[in-house]
Amino acid sequence: MATILLVGVDVFFRGKLDVLLAGHKLTTTESIDPPDLVIVDVARMDAEEVAETYPEVPILGFTNHTDTAGLRAAQAAGLDRVVVRSALAERASQLVDELVT
Numbered sequence: 001m002a003t004i005l006l007v008g009v010d011v012f013f014r015g016k017l018d019v020l021l022a023g024h025k026l027t028t029t030e031s032i033d034p035p036d037l038v039i040v041d042v043a044r045m046d047a048e049e050v051a052e053t054y055p056e057v058p059i060l061g062f063t064n065h066t067d068t069a070g071l072r073a074a075q076a077a078g079l080d081r082v083v084v085r086s087a088l089a090e091r092a093s094q095l096v097d098e099l100v101t
Contacts, residue, residue, distance in 0.1 A: 008045035
């Protein structure tokens with residue numbers, strides 16, 4: 001079970017992730033212990049700022065398929081993985097497993 005920090009994830013998509021990642025602990029607030037993974041909506045948050053805040057933690061960024069600028073910015077910021085929202089919804093468990101193991 002990984003602790004996953006959700007950054008900028010809207011309530012609706014958070015509900016989907018709760019179901020898709022039921023074996024993991026999802027949180028939207030920082031705690032004393034660092035998260036095992038950060039999932040960030042790069043359409044709502046600055047990818048570079050998130051990468052700088054969590055340099056030692058794998059980061060999975062996502063955005064809408066039409067947000068090509070956001071996808072490019074997230075890749076340029078050095079996020080470990082960047083996908084479109086639909087791919088995250090389809091393969092959330094697989095993507096998380098790849099990044100936390």
